[in-house]
Amino acid sequence: MAGTVPAPQPPPGPPPRPLFWPWRANPLRRRTDTARAWLGLGVLLAVLAVAPLAGALVGDAAHRHYQDVARHQQQTRHLADATLLHDAPRHPEPGSDEEKKTRYPVEVRVVTREGRTRTTRAEVAPGLTADSIVTIWVDSDGEATDAPLTGKEVRSRAAGWALLTAIGVALAGAAVHAVTGFVLHRRNLARWAAAWAETAPRWTTPT
Structure with a gap:
């Protein structure tokens, strides 16, 4: 509308500094x-x-x-058959994708390469019953361990x-x-x- 006084504007900020201003002659430098x-x-x-x-x-x-x-891991670790001593817990959502990825620690019995029987704890799939046989990685002492590092x-x-x-x-x-x-x-x-x-x-x- 004609005659309307425009709202006050904030004062303009400082002008942008040139890219190479520190190297240029300037009385404020x-x-x-x-x-x-x-x-x-x-x-x-x-x-x-x-x-x-x-x-x-x-x-x-x-x-x-x-x-x-x-x-070193390849020389000291090997696959072995392990027998579950107890039932593994069942997952609350049978058949789900989460169940396929979940593992529970269970006591198992393994036989080392030297023929000694050892008891250790291994991560197994849910729902396995006692006396089930699983294949796990064990070290030279028969303890359950991770697989050797891959390339x-x-x-x-x-x-x-x-x-x-x-x-x-x-x-x-x-x-x-x-x-x-x-x-x-x-x-x-x-x-x-x-x-x-x-x-x-x-x-x-x-x-």
Whole structure:
């Protein structure tokens, strides 16, 4: 409607800074601004150079470690027939997908390669009755254990360590940049306070 007074608008914010403003001549640019900009660039380049290298080195070391673990497990673990000593609990939802994935710990009896009979606890499917026979992995002492690591698991764990290492390098770089930025900001505040302490008496008049 004509003659309507428009609602007051908030004052415009500061104009966006150009991408390379810390390196451009500017009367408002401080030495700390330039120092922080160079530091940020240096940290970024260092992270980009170090993170892949550190990840590759750690990933290779982890891969060799888990390969040794897998070989040791293959030498010390084997499949054995185990006889249930008690009935396994029944799942509350028979026939469900959850039942197919659920396992319950039950005491079983196994015979080791040396012919010794051992009693151990193994994870078995729900609803199995006593005297049922299941095949489980056992170690050299006849204790139930997990299957040896597969090649896929070895690669997955090594890749995980490589990724964690690369992320750690990036986080360390971000922490260095944040701490130095905080120190430079505190230095700016101290300089501002000193400059104001020198300028303030000129603005005040004796009463």
